Amino acid sequence: MSLVVEEKPICRSALGQILLECRGQGQPRFASSMEEAIDEISIAKPSVTLVDLFTANYDFQKLKQLVVHAKPGMVIVVDDRVTPAFASLAKWAGAAGYLTKDLDVEAFKHAITTAIDGGVNFPADPSKSSNAQTQPATRGLSARQLEVLGQLALGKSNQEIAEALEITTGTVKTHVHTVLTLIGARNRTHAALIAGRSHASSIVR
Structure with a gap:
């Protein structure tokens, strides 16, 4: 069934x-x-x-x-x-x-x-590729950081992210700052674009 x-x-x-x-x-x-x-x-x-x-x-x-x-x-x-x-x-x-x-x-x-x-x-693991440029910007993020990035991709505010993940807005701000730095995003919009990019051959860890 x-x-x-x-x-x-x-x-x-x-x-x-x-x-x-x-x-x-x-x-x-x-x-x-x-x-x-x-x-x-x-x-x-x-x-x-x-x-x-x-x-x-x-x-x-x-x-x-x-x-x-x-x-x-x-x-x-x-x-x-x-x-x-x-x-x-x-x-x-x-x-x-x-x-x-x-x-x-x-x-x-x-x-x-x-x-x-x-x-x-x-999708296949890009970390096994010899071409570093094919590796996703999200590689290396923790599970919580990926959750925050996923919420950013949905266009949610810090308050909305805090409510969705049941954490404080202060913690969200810290995670957002860290995520933006780790993935090389200029701002929240850029981070959402990185999270939402579709790669036919690209895939996750």
Whole structure:
């Protein structure tokens, strides 16, 4: 049994149909929020759970909790497009893969099947490349710094970041300053652009 966590009905149906066509997956169940997803997992114990990052409100701590609840089943994250910082955080949270909606259907199904078979479903590790210029600016950031960068990419203020991550605004200011320095960003807007850059061959640590 599988589970789709997606708030938009049309996207929910599309992801459910794709799962139905994957080997060994029966009729999926659905949840429109992370809270509903945890309830569904506790009842049904799905072998595969697809989680839309927007539906998860880009809350990677909650995603990590969901991964723990889902075991021994796996959680695969779905994003609109490749965002290295978010892919890194999904990996940190314990997700089995990070897929994007700009894949065609066959590639998407293949990626899910690969994960079911125990394969890796994250963009390749650029740190293994001999060309340092291909390495992402986010490489080397801590999990918390990546979370802050992810919030910056969403255009959130320090107060909003503090509320989302349950830390003080003073701590947020410190993290923002450190992140800007580490990734070489001129300002918050530049940091958001760096976080949101899509690299077809680029991928996370």
